[in-house]
Amino acid sequence: MSVTLVFHRDLSYLLKNHNESNKQSTVRTLDRIASVKDLIESQGVPHTEVGSIISNGTDKSFDYIPVDGEVIHVYPLTPPVDVEKSTLLRENPVKEISFIVDVNVGRLAKLLRLLGFDTLYNPDWSDKELAGIAVRHNKILLTKDRELLMRKTVTWGKLIRSISPWEQLFEVILFYGLKDQIKLFSRCTSCNSLLVPVTKEKIVDQLEPLTRIMYNEFTQCPKCGKVFWRGSHHQHILKKLQNIMTTK
């Protein structure tokens, strides 16, 4: 008994014991039969990375059990991925774009909040808690941990490939096509709450002398009280963001 899986495009690079580069596809023949999801994940590819499963020209679901000798083609998701749309592999769409971030890509949380995206983060959460919160609150789970994404309950997640936090941010924005949804400086980077405008008089006691002189417009987090203003670091962030906006 055997089943052949053909992993297409960048799924090849996620395979266990993958040692060839520049391959458009990689063929793996397995001598056991199980659900196609189990077979795919046994090769190191989390189900969250799969966009479609095709056999004999027909789309298959994750619980499809192949027959002896069958050849199954496995394709990655194609950006921009619309998470608000129901598909054969993911019947329950995400209601609106929001994230939960694992500690192994922790700095990404702050950057996503900086761009206004609703992002839960707590470095103390266990894998079980991350998966549970993602499911209960309909969040997209971002991580570098394949085992976490292979958990049964996780529907929406992404294995982050990039190394630096800014590159990870670009990766997420481009993957989900979020350029038009960016609301810069609208959310507290510390606690995720939406910021509200505040008059200078109300918060002047909290400001350093130079900030007090140089700036007149401020926002404040209604939850943690942190005050924000458009200082020199804003220019730095805007420059970084220009890279996202100009990347096709």
Ligand SMILES: [Zn+2]
């Ligand atoms: Zn806050």
